[in-house]
Amino acid sequence: MPQPSAPAEGIRAISAITLRTGDMAACVAFYRALGMAVTFGGGNARFTTLSAGACHVNLSSAMVVSADPFPGRIIFHVADVDTLYQRICSAGYVPETEPEDAPWGERFFHIRDPSGHELSFAKPLRQ
Numbered sequence: 001m002p003q004p005s006a007p008a009e010g011i012r013a014i015s016a017i018t019l020r021t022g023d024m025a026a027c028v029a030f031y032r033a034l035g036m037a038v039t040f041g042g043g044n045a046r047f048t049t050l051s052a053g054a055c056h057v058n059l060s061s062a063m064v065v066s067a068d069p070f071p072g073r074i075i076f077h078v079a080d081v082d083t084l085y086q087r088i089c090s091a092g093y094v095p096e097t098e099p100e101d102a103p104w105g106e107r108f109f110h111i112r113d114p115s116g117h118e119l120s121f122a123k124p125l126r127q
Contacts, residue, residue: 016056017074019117024048024061026114031057033091073118081107081123101125
């Protein structure tokens with residue numbers, strides 16, 4: 001799938017995504033199980049940043065106003081969909097789908113974090 005070219009001053013990548021959570025410790029444990037490192041805050045903090053390379057997920061308990069999660073999905077491109085699937089299952093989490101090849105040209109699986117946010121882990125079938 002060809003990538004559109006961006007002007008020099010245009011957006012190139014997502015730097016960070018911020019999600020609310022009612023259970024910081026559970027979410028920090030979940031993202032650590034995916035291989036992300038805590039770079040700020042932690043399980044007892046009101047705000048935490050987890051990083052994997054140039055990808056950052058911020059978790060905020062300060063933003064929680066209801067038990068309902070934000071709508072939407074975050075899509076992460078990964079090196080090996082099947083290996084990550086096995087890793088997250090081995091950590092005791094249950095994805096919503098098993099890895100599969102999609103007609104739009106990616107291999108992917110979906111899972112929800114402990115606060116109900118939808119996550120998709122994908123890799124283009126052709127690069």
